[in-house]
Amino acid sequence: MPNAKVAAFGEVMMRLAVPGCELLTQANTLNYSFSGTGVNVAAALTRLGHTGYMVSRLPANPVGDAAASSLGKLGIHPAFLKRGGQYMGMYFLESGFGTRPSRVTYSNRLESSFNTAPAGEYDVDSIARTVKLVHFCGITLAMNDGVRQHMQVLAKAVKAAGGTVVFDCNYRPSLWGDNGYEKARPHYEAMLQLADIVMMNEKDAMYTLGMIPASREGREEQLRELIPAVAAQYDIAVIAGTHRSIQGNNTHSLRGFMYKERVFTFSRTLNFAVYDRIGAGDAYTSGIIHGELNGFPPETTVGFAAAAGMLAHTIAGDTPMSSEQEIRRAMTEAVGDVER
């Protein structure tokens, strides 16, 4: 299905990035944009030929207007966006360089329009009737009971209507506080019960789900042991994820995997210079979803997803911007000269 209707549920965040590599304490301007895991996935799938919807809530003020305009600029369909409440989640980004890591500082997102949306705010029935697939992520899961309730209601409705539920296990320690894994576990388990496609790797299984691998060493060994167990336990059709390593000269390495029908498929290990790392994981997710929506063979899907993830590191901002043609060229060709 080259043109599917897909929705993402999640908070739209205002990114306030210090230009270049200065610190907040050195600069006096910020570049702002609007992103978030859901925005990134919906926008990436739109660029791949699908119709992306965002299920979220924005404040009814000029900041919310700017966010809504930005989603329109990304081509996201506005039908399921709600307006209400007063605040946006925001984060400040100070870009790192080489051996100095990037630094993110959040504003108080718990009071945001999204995180204070009342029960029944979203058009769940209409969404379930419209979309073929809906995407959730673990960051959203960390917010509060109201948000988690929205997630459950929407996931169940889409599933009931025959749609696909995607869940990205993304875990942010700072959002859960002390004993975070214990607090988070039941909520992750509830989402895994509903999910058809899950983004995770062996570390999520170990820490978030509390699974203990027999093998003490070797990421791939642990992965090959734990992921099939997760898939079996929660009856998940596809589990996919990446292994990343970071070098001190602004380059990263990435290898994608996908577990489906009891078979692991791996991409080759990609090495590449990094321009903007944030949101690149969402490009990988979008590649997996695109592959599954189109029925690509697993080796194509995982290669496509890894190339999509790689290219997202070379793009400014959180949101992936590459077309299918560009990703396919990055999968197969040597690095190209100027395209004229």
Add this chain to the structure above:
Amino acid sequence: MPNAKVAAFGEVMMRLAVPGCELLTQANTLNYSFSGTGVNVAAALTRLGHTGYMVSRLPANPVGDAAASSLGKLGIHPAFLKRGGQYMGMYFLESGFGTRPSRVTYSNRLESSFNTAPAGEYDVDSIARTVKLVHFCGITLAMNDGVRQHMQVLAKAVKAAGGTVVFDCNYRPSLWGDNGYEKARPHYEAMLQLADIVMMNEKDAMYTLGMIPASREGREEQLRELIPAVAAQYDIAVIAGTHRSIQGNNTHSLRGFMYKERVFTFSRTLNFAVYDRIGAGDAYTSGIIHGELNGFPPETTVGFAAAAGMLAHTIAGDTPMSSEQEIRRAMTEAVGDVER
């Protein structure tokens, strides 16, 4: 006393201003700076030759670091700044032009480091021993009981140590909600009981204090009726303020007044082009304080304060930046050509 130690109590706000005259929904960069009524007054007095301290609390993170650096850049002494909590109050500014007014959108400042400072956080005794004068404002009064408690404790301590208490009645309707004036009144009355110098005009007396003038028309008539009554009732040494009118071609008119020892003194009405209106009222306040600290005659003080206010409209950002020499030149001379 040309070089006094003076403190201001209040929240340090992060100002996120859209450059030029674009809207948030059009632009993609913001200029940021750190201001607030207290910052503006402390910095303005520093530039006038005093030593300004800020009594406030900033988050212990990169945003707080940037705020602390900015206060250092303004020459504010860091001795009474506390670090703790997680968030800064922020506001977005979209600059108006001509007949289109400027627009301010706040983030959730109630969760800010300042507004969540615990009782006993500030070095009240040390501040009271150090400074000759402390400044408070009505915006801060709108926050919560904790902040109001800090205000009372600090004002009483400074007064007990022989210092001067300044209170700016500045009232922001959106901060108090429905029946705001009724909610605010007891808190304003409590501060007026402690204040030696008060910034207000007849509208504050009517709305915030609920006074009813005999004369239905004429701002000056109402001012001449109500201000002496306020001064008498609360035993206030100096009450000062301004009357402003706004023209559609980016010019404003301003006339300052000061009531002291039962006499009103008015500045001439100043007409001037406006570059950045925000914070200009704080320049007027600083001029009144500077005049009183130096024992200027009232006509000098009010003329100096009005000229300081006028110049602050021609300066980028919220914070006044003019020296005594520059203000005195603006009081007396015609508009000058390039200074080389």
Add this chain to the structure above:
Amino acid sequence: MPNAKVAAFGEVMMRLAVPGCELLTQANTLNYSFSGTGVNVAAALTRLGHTGYMVSRLPANPVGDAAASSLGKLGIHPAFLKRGGQYMGMYFLESGFGTRPSRVTYSNRLESSFNTAPAGEYDVDSIARTVKLVHFCGITLAMNDGVRQHMQVLAKAVKAAGGTVVFDCNYRPSLWGDNGYEKARPHYEAMLQLADIVMMNEKDAMYTLGMIPASREGREEQLRELIPAVAAQYDIAVIAGTHRSIQGNNTHSLRGFMYKERVFTFSRTLNFAVYDRIGAGDAYTSGIIHGELNGFPPETTVGFAAAAGMLAHTIAGDTPMSSEQEIRRAMTEAVGDVER
């Protein structure tokens, strides 16, 4: 009808504006945006609560992608946008100041995707079924026979489906060359035959239509003589327009009029500082359309349109950005202070 579906037919232009007041020969950066009469009208009506569509053709390359994204950012519905051809119409803008006028330099727009769209390119039937109103303008009419054919086909289809046809007589001398008025006249007459709402004033009647007023002097006298004649001759329900005068200190004066059911209605003359003059006429048009769509009384419509036009001069870029609430405030109130 507070939420109507409305379409505009016309070329999307890339505006390349030198920042500030520098000349092209002085600067080295440009701000780019995408506009055009149709874009401005469709976007302005979207902001006023309608659903705006753009009927146009963009190149299938990165410049076209950027244009499509920009229309999405303005909230314009993409259903009737076509992609094909290779080039965008572009213009360079050097902003004037005071007594130095702004200067526009065009690229070769005749080769643009819009101006080379083949017959049958647009979904005329679908558009006619969908929209209640369609907008055309005289600039488009100057392009070539293919474009004029598209205009005739679309206008007739919308009219046949019961929709309203709006035509803005906007005449650009440089586009028609020598004896331009003679060349243009038959094409203008053909559009006036189809139009229900027409934007023009007495100069258009005199020059474009070749009418000769009895009164040699007095713009208003000529207007009162010629506009009723045009309305009668072409059976036009509403004719509206403005009279403008320009002062040397960056201020303009504007007075709107509207002729409907044999009655002239005039707005008061508005005087205002000008930030960006381009596109402000399209805001006036949008105000007239909005008034007619909602059935406002003529004095409300013309006052609303004039205020919309005035505010558009205070907004950066070609495209109007004001909400109904903001325009209504500008109609009735004094110039406001900062809105917080």
Add this chain to the structure above:
Amino acid sequence: MPNAKVAAFGEVMMRLAVPGCELLTQANTLNYSFSGTGVNVAAALTRLGHTGYMVSRLPANPVGDAAASSLGKLGIHPAFLKRGGQYMGMYFLESGFGTRPSRVTYSNRLESSFNTAPAGEYDVDSIARTVKLVHFCGITLAMNDGVRQHMQVLAKAVKAAGGTVVFDCNYRPSLWGDNGYEKARPHYEAMLQLADIVMMNEKDAMYTLGMIPASREGREEQLRELIPAVAAQYDIAVIAGTHRSIQGNNTHSLRGFMYKERVFTFSRTLNFAVYDRIGAGDAYTSGIIHGELNGFPPETTVGFAAAAGMLAHTIAGDTPMSSEQEIRRAMTEAVGDVER
């Protein structure tokens, strides 16, 4: 002579301007350009169709390279530019706004390549053979004996070769120090002996030349009394200048005059909004020179010069950029709308 070869002798200065209206203590970027009275006059005359040469000396380093490139960008012919020495004269510009005047802060220009050029550095014979007119100014006269010697040598050579010598009496108090007028007088007198066209007004006569007018009041009366006396005493063919007044809302008024063959000719008084005031006097000078080179009648010359001066206030940077066509339009027409 619509295309004459003209030279200007003087220092090329690096202008370091704070963008917008911020102060040096607020901003962190500067816009740089290269100007100076000579550059402005040579560039303005180039734009008016002449061939402008700059007689000056630039450092043989990257700053000098940038200056040379900038002169090339302005179309100034490089034949008489020398390279040597180590430093450029520089000045910082903080733009004023409304009632706050602009502020210029100089670097140490006395050590500049220009001010340390050894005797015999310039190709005096070649210059004298090439150009029809050479321009000097009083700012240069303030530097040191070496520079004054260069001025005398060059002026005498051009005069001897039949060329015209222009001298602008421009006096900068801060450059001459205490008793500046007394120190300056003999040097001014020496240049006036050689000059054919002189830019000055009654204040120069009174202060720099020490003349005492009979009439105590009235600028025009003093002008009409003193200028003919100067012309007679030094045998000067043309004396021209302006009277300026400054309003508090960013507008200036300017009236030009010219005294030639015992007749005063005045322009009308022009009122206009000011964008960048610096260098506008040089545009007036260029207009006078252009009029004289072309043999315009005095009323045309003075009107052209005044319009050139007015337009230079609306242009960014020190250097005039208007063409003859643009200046003529500004002389005769009402303020124009956008030129397309």
Add this chain to the structure above:
Amino acid sequence: MPNAKVAAFGEVMMRLAVPGCELLTQANTLNYSFSGTGVNVAAALTRLGHTGYMVSRLPANPVGDAAASSLGKLGIHPAFLKRGGQYMGMYFLESGFGTRPSRVTYSNRLESSFNTAPAGEYDVDSIARTVKLVHFCGITLAMNDGVRQHMQVLAKAVKAAGGTVVFDCNYRPSLWGDNGYEKARPHYEAMLQLADIVMMNEKDAMYTLGMIPASREGREEQLRELIPAVAAQYDIAVIAGTHRSIQGNNTHSLRGFMYKERVFTFSRTLNFAVYDRIGAGDAYTSGIIHGELNGFPPETTVGFAAAAGMLAHTIAGDTPMSSEQEIRRAMTEAVGDVER
């Protein structure tokens, strides 16, 4: 001949580059400059001590003014620049990063002032009398018959006057369309008949000239086989070019060669980080020309050209900016620390 007069014939292009690494669809500003193969070669040779002329035609409007100013800034002599027509060739540049290639999108350059210059437009006789060398390139050859006619006329005139003709075989597939090589071949052959110095490599020989190498593999083997054949067939004194390879981490490798008097000379293979790749080939060309003009031995010439090419990759913009001293330092030394 360290200071020769050299001309380049070709189109001046306006480069509109998205700043940083954003896409057109993400950004809203562009950096503009004026370049083109001819501009790059003429400017590079000017910086190397020669006098560079540009033989081209620019529109008589503000965009053309900006282009002419830019050539002046680069030090190019304006004597052979013509003004006329209405449009400039333009291209948009989106800079790639790492594994994402840069992307160039052209405007419609066929209507440009250069490509519509009438026969006889250029001062061919004067150019031929003035310059010692003239440069052409294959991009220009792709335009139309009028341009190709100008090339033939000018090349023959310079050759007849004893000057040197340089031809760069640069082939752009998108400019020639289907069966491009066949269409292009006769035009390339015509220029090769006239050329003394030719820039090409084995791929040009194979594709553009249709030569078939005996050796199927090995770029150097093919080069060593084909280039001597080309030199012999067309009687070319010098053929030079480069082999480039591109790595995924923003570094390229470059090796220059030169074939002269039946001998191949190669530079060492240079590896370097790339900042702006466009125009770097023109720096190599300029180095070859400079070496030939000065009679450097081949190993010096090819090493100098390769170093010039390498440095051009580290310079912003299309146009090489390095001096002979800088290039010589890059030929011989290790990478240097900050130069103070």
Add this chain to the structure above:
Amino acid sequence: MPNAKVAAFGEVMMRLAVPGCELLTQANTLNYSFSGTGVNVAAALTRLGHTGYMVSRLPANPVGDAAASSLGKLGIHPAFLKRGGQYMGMYFLESGFGTRPSRVTYSNRLESSFNTAPAGEYDVDSIARTVKLVHFCGITLAMNDGVRQHMQVLAKAVKAAGGTVVFDCNYRPSLWGDNGYEKARPHYEAMLQLADIVMMNEKDAMYTLGMIPASREGREEQLRELIPAVAAQYDIAVIAGTHRSIQGNNTHSLRGFMYKERVFTFSRTLNFAVYDRIGAGDAYTSGIIHGELNGFPPETTVGFAAAAGMLAHTIAGDTPMSSEQEIRRAMTEAVGDVER
């Protein structure tokens, strides 16, 4: 002593950096900041928890105001800053890239406020009573006798009061002119007599002090031979420094050493990508001082200093900005992902 009072004596320089990688001849904006070895060391130590004072003199004009504000922004205590004189030392920075080195061009700093400070200008007694340590550098030593006299007086006073004297042998050839090492030697020797901690390596010993190593090859061999000799001769407690190598792909390698109590301690060799190289040596110095002030073991001190130096290469501007926590993380951990 985790919070010591430390002073640095030296000139505050205005850095005028071309943004990005453009040359002065290409760009038209500059980023300005205020730095210098002393500023960098005082600011770095402030960020490490100490109280840094700057002993220097700034002009009493807007440029000096901006410098003073910048030091306040860096947290430097203003007590020992003097105002007077007219000029700032300035330098232009054109950032290199890859194989193209950065380029620094100085203004005439000999006339600066700092270099013309009269004898007795600084509060030597008060400084000596206040600070535990004072830092000097060899760049300052190159200025003139007045400055050298200030250095001697202050170093002796601090030493007499029991404080520590740090001297960085930093030698700039261009400041000393011909036979620079001979001219400089006596002044270096005089400072070494007073110093407790000295920054230098074997090249300083060989060139500045004229020592001749027995071993002709091997930097480490020469270091191990010469540094102990210097320490013995001048009775220096600690000598520390670095060995650096530069690769062509924007990466450097750095190895720190420290000689104390007759033992050499080396850091591991760090390899890292470089963002802004200037001032990084001062970060290393600050690390050594911080280690000594806190009594860290030598291996901790030298590792901390090397990591501080490495991080300073990844920070924009001359001045180190890293906290102790950040430096310690860089000492021990792998390169981190985004910190949230």
